[in-house]
Amino acid sequence: MSSTELPLSSGSLFSQVEAYTSNNKVPPVESWNPALSGDMDLIIRRDGTWIHEGEPILRESLIALFASILKREGEEYFLVTPVEKWRITVEDAPFLIQAVETAPGINGESFLFKTNVGEPIVLSAEHALWVQTDSLTGEPSPYIAVRRNLNALISRSVFYELVDKAVLKGKELVLETDVGGFVLGEV
Numbered sequence: 001m002s003s004t005e006l007p008l009s010s011g012s013l014f015s016q017v018e019a020y021t022s023n024n025k026v027p028p029v030e031s032w033n034p035a036l037s038g039d040m041d042l043i044i045r046r047d048g049t050w051i052h053e054g055e056p057i058l059r060e061s062l063i064a065l066f067a068s069i070l071k072r073e074g075e076e077y078f079l080v081t082p083v084e085k086w087r088i089t090v091e092d093a094p095f096l097i098q099a100v101e102t103a104p105g106i107n108g109e110s111f112l113f114k115t116n117v118g119e120p121i122v123l124s125a126e127h128a129l130w131v132q133t134d135s136l137t138g139e140p141s142p143y144i145a146v147r148r149n150l151n152a153l154i155s156r157s158v159f160y161e162l163v164d165k166a167v168l169k170g171k172e173l174v175l176e177t178d179v180g181g182f183v184l185g186e187v
Helices: 013-023 060-068 156-165
Strands: 038-044 050-052 070-073 076-080 085-090 095-104 109-115 120-122 129-133 140-147 150-154 167-169 172-177 180-186
Touching: 038 076, 060 070, 095 156, 109 150, 109 156, 109 172, 129 180, 140 156, 140 180, 150 156, 156 172, 156 180
Parallel strands: 038 085, 095 150
Antiparallel strands: 038 050, 070 076, 076 085, 095 109, 109 120, 129 140, 140 150, 167 172, 172 180
């Protein structure tokens, strides 16, 4: 399956997102502030793999559950419930964008991204895209805002698809969308 083929239900892009959000309520972790319970041996790697006590978590439903109770405070990440708060390690971003799909929008193309936990994200002002460039290597790291100050790293293959759709404006490579332009880098 190419990354432009999202395994989502049929129908318009926006009806798919609406169906997902109405069926997948995220708990209100921003209002849960229990005392720190301790550190959990859980690492979310840069490639989107979740590792618990040295072993990858293979059950997608368990990863989705953990992702729903993930909270970021400053540069630290926690799994929280109303009564527990466990610090975990995140190597880069807690989510990874694995697929992108486009559809005609009112003012241009609309972009729908899918995370490694199955969460669809429509590119918008609220779910903005940006690129950080490593000052030593010059390597770009593209991100998109997911929810509650949690971000997703965009996989290399999806980033290449975005670069292919971008246009050169002066020295900047810009992805033009129905919600505005997003700079992918400089040439």
